[in-house]
Amino acid sequence: MSSYPAIRLRRTRASAWSRRLHAETVLTPADLIWPLFIAEGDGVEEPIASLPGVSRWSIDGIVARGREARDLGIPCVALFPNTPPGLRSDDGAEALNPDNLMCRAIRALKDKVPEIGVLTDVALDPYTTHGHDGLVDAAGYVVNDRTADALVQQALNQARAGSDIIAPSDMMDGRIGLIRGALEGEGHVNVQIMSYAAKYASAFYGPFRDAVGSRGLLKGDKKTYQMDSANAEEALREVALDLAEGADSVMVKPGLPYLDIIARVKARFEVPVFAYQVSGEYAMIEAAIAAGAAERDAMVLETLMAFKRAGCAGVLTYHAAHAARLLAR
Numbered sequence: 001m002s003s004y005p006a007i008r009l010r011r012t013r014a015s016a017w018s019r020r021l022h023a024e025t026v027l028t029p030a031d032l033i034w035p036l037f038i039a040e041g042d043g044v045e046e047p048i049a050s051l052p053g054v055s056r057w058s059i060d061g062i063v064a065r066g067r068e069a070r071d072l073g074i075p076c077v078a079l080f081p082n083t084p085p086g087l088r089s090d091d092g093a094e095a096l097n098p099d100n101l102m103c104r105a106i107r108a109l110k111d112k113v114p115e116i117g118v119l120t121d122v123a124l125d126p127y128t129t130h131g132h133d134g135l136v137d138a139a140g141y142v143v144n145d146r147t148a149d150a151l152v153q154q155a156l157n158q159a160r161a162g163s164d165i166i167a168p169s170d171m172m173d174g175r176i177g178l179i180r181g182a183l184e185g186e187g188h189v190n191v192q193i194m195s196y197a198a199k200y201a202s203a204f205y206g207p208f209r210d211a212v213g214s215r216g217l218l219k220g221d222k223k224t225y226q227m228d229s230a231n232a233e234e235a236l237r238e239v240a241l242d243l244a245e246g247a248d249s250v251m252v253k254p255g256l257p258y259l260d261i262i263a264r265v266k267a268r269f270e271v272p273v274f275a276y277q278v279s280g281e282y283a284m285i286e287a288a289i290a291a292g293a294a295e296r297d298a299m300v301l302e303t304l305m306a307f308k309r310a311g312c313a314g315v316l317t318y319h320a321a322h323a324a325r326l327l328a329r
């Protein structure tokens with residue numbers, strides 16, 4: 001008798017058809033949300049140096065990206081405005097303007113590409129002169145309750161423009177319940193809330209701040225409201241609260257460095273969990289490719305599969321269109 005094993009896990013890996021048959025996790029274009037940056041103007045494309053391959057687009061370009069998403073089978077896009085400097089203020093009041101860049105982009109997408117979902121970010125950082133997500137007191141502290149009141153108004157402004165998913169990314173306490181109540185009060189009963197429930201104060205957000213024009217403006221850091229990377233149990237408390245307050249789905253952000261959080265949230269709550277593979281992760285992957293250290297297609301698909309394997313319902317990723325093209329092959 002052979003001393004070699006009868007149980008051979010390599011048996012099912014021996015051919016491509018068998019590997020496909022035994023795959024435990026599936027990644028499809030329907031798992032992807034494509035973040036898009038909006039610029040003022042017409043016919044404008046502004047490449048973002050720290051996010052090679054990603055541009056800001058004027059609203060006509062956003063609509064074109066929306067059509068591209070639809071044709072690739074991507075169900076949803078996420079919008080972020082680069083507010084012109086003259087419209088930024090201490091209190092970020094432009095966030096409440098019904099004709100701001102965000103609202104005009106929402107209306108254009110819902111009018112021209114009604115087949116896709118539009119997710120909109122709720123936080124004041126693209127609109128403030130200090131780059132913080134909320135209102136700042138004399139000592140520079142981001143105040144919770146007055147900020148939450150402003151976020152409620154911002155969320156209503158986006159819902160009135162046609163947003164499908166309100167995504168508060170600010171990490172103020174209590175804002176999900178307040179926003180849910182206000183949406184219900186105005187009859188927006190089917191507008192979803194995807195809460196950035198566990199958002200960490202991270203070194204991976206730099207290129208995003210370039211993209212929305214807040215990098216040079218940001219005073220200090222966001223550690224008094226975003227989470228400490230040391231903490232996991234606290235993430236579970238954050239998620240529990242946002243679900244109790246009415247979130248339809250929750251997000252963990254950043255993505256790859258926090259796969260343990262995603263897996264724990266999914267195991268504990270069994271609700272739709274999304275990950276944001278953030279700008280610094282995208283830039284890191286692209287830098288590795290530019291340095292000849294990695295092959296783009298394989299690396300993009302492997303990282304996205306990791307999110308699905310960890311339990312995600314979907315992923316916000318700047319690689320969404322590229323990945324969807326690969327998956328269509």
Ligand SMILES: NCC(=O)CCC(=O)O
Pocket residue numbers: 121123169204205206207208209277278279280
């Ligand atoms: N509220 C949205 C983000 O902060 C995105 C961060 C990133 O992509 O780095």
Ligand SMILES: [Mg+2]
Pocket residue numbers: 171172173174197238241242
């Ligand atoms: Mg919270």
